[in-house]
Amino acid sequence: MQNNLLSGLKEHENKLLTIWSQLLIDGGSDDGAVEEEESKEFASLFLKAAAAAEGKIQDSQEFEKVEDLIVGIASSRGKRGFSPRENAQYLITFKEAASKILSELIKDPEQLFDANLQLNAALDNMTILTFEAFMRGREDIISRQVDEISEISTPVITVWEGVVALPIIGTLDSSRTQIVMENLLQQIVDTGSSIAILDISGVPAVDSLVAQHLIKTVSATRLMGAECIISGIRPEIAQTVVHLGIDLTGIITKASLASALKTAFDMLQLSVVKRKIV
Amino acid sequence: MKSRIMTTISNSKEEALIVKEQDVVPLRNRVKEYGVKIGMSILNQTKLITATSELVRNLLKYGGGGKVIIESVSNGRDNGVRVTFIDNGPGIANVELAMKDGYSTGKSLGLGLPGTKRLVNEFDIKTELGNGTTVTITKWKNG
Secondary structure: OOOOOOHHHHHHHHHHHHHHHHHHHHOOOOOHHHHHHHHHHHHHHHHHHHHHOOOOHHHOHHHHHHHHHHHHHHHHHHHOOOOHHHHHHHHHHHHHHHHHHHHHHOOOHHHHHHHHHHHHHHHHHHHHHHHHHHHHHHHHHHHHHHHHHHHHOOOOEEEEOOEEEEEEEOOOOHHHHHHHHHHHHHHHHHHOOOEEEEEEEEOOOOOHHHHHHHHHHHHHHHHOOOEEEEEOOOHHHHHHHHHHOOOOOOOEEOOOHHHHHHHHHHHOOOOOOOOOOO | OOOOOOOOEEEEEEEEEEOOHHHHHHHHHHHHHHHHHOOOOHHHHHHHHHHHHHHHHHHHHOOOOEEEEEEEEEOOOOEEEEEEEEEOOOOOOOHHHHOOOOOOOOOOOOOHHHHHHHHOOEEEEEEOOOOOEEEEEEEEOOO
């Protein structure tokens, strides 16, 4: 087993910190003060792990704590607006500082080389960890946004007492249809509506899969005792649907949302009249 | 009498890899851009992107993903867009049956292939069991 050559660093913790923060400032890191607390914590934990390790520092129990800490630091720095490059720079300058002290401590070139190798192996791995932590932070944001988008992109609007409308914008794929259907059926229950209008003005193309999804949504609405009207069928969509051979004859379809609403009023035996001005 | 062979010149061309459902919308938008570039009418554009949409869904569902080539083509009199869908899936056992309205091995409406053929001007399907399927469609600007 290789000897642990990094244990000597522990005694020079303060010196290391001074060199490190100097390097960070020289490197253009402007808020050294904010980092000081976490830098101290990181340095002391790292050096403790280095002192405690018998062989390779990466294999020691203490090192796991160091890794957890650096992941925490990386994600908090990420939130404060540091780029992954700056995060990596943060660790690279630490390595530089430690390397400087090692060259003062160890005089034998061969040993010094080995010590630097150990230092590199330990810190390079941590640099990768900071990148991963940064990516994970980003991915969390993306997946949260995906959820938010799918939620806000299927609004169910009560347009009249007993009439709900759902404008669909964008592509209807399987997962989206599922959300649309769930929202619509739930709203029918919540509002006690008897008519639902599905407006597809914002759907760029209706292929057989989208049509199948629409037919299913209409059937489900009918099972709940409500009637479903599909509106917003543009001329080119109508021709395409006919050429494709999709049969929508059993479904009430309208060209515009206004005419769908008119049909809904007719069904509810309501009429809109112009007020006579006396 | 020998049938007249129309020579088609390909002007610009690009390839796209399709592996997941999220690739469908960007591809459709690219195809639409090709249509817009040659001044295709809204109706023909819609027909073309609907056909693309059908075939790319087939490519994903039955072919397990594959490659799509979009080309801007010209035959001297008219300009058009040609889209080729290539997968290395299991192939289609009975093409004649697959081209019939209402036939589906999946649980779909069974209109994808026959419907697509009606939407475009030229439709060609090559398939071999175990060797994948290649579908080529062409929509002319004034077709």
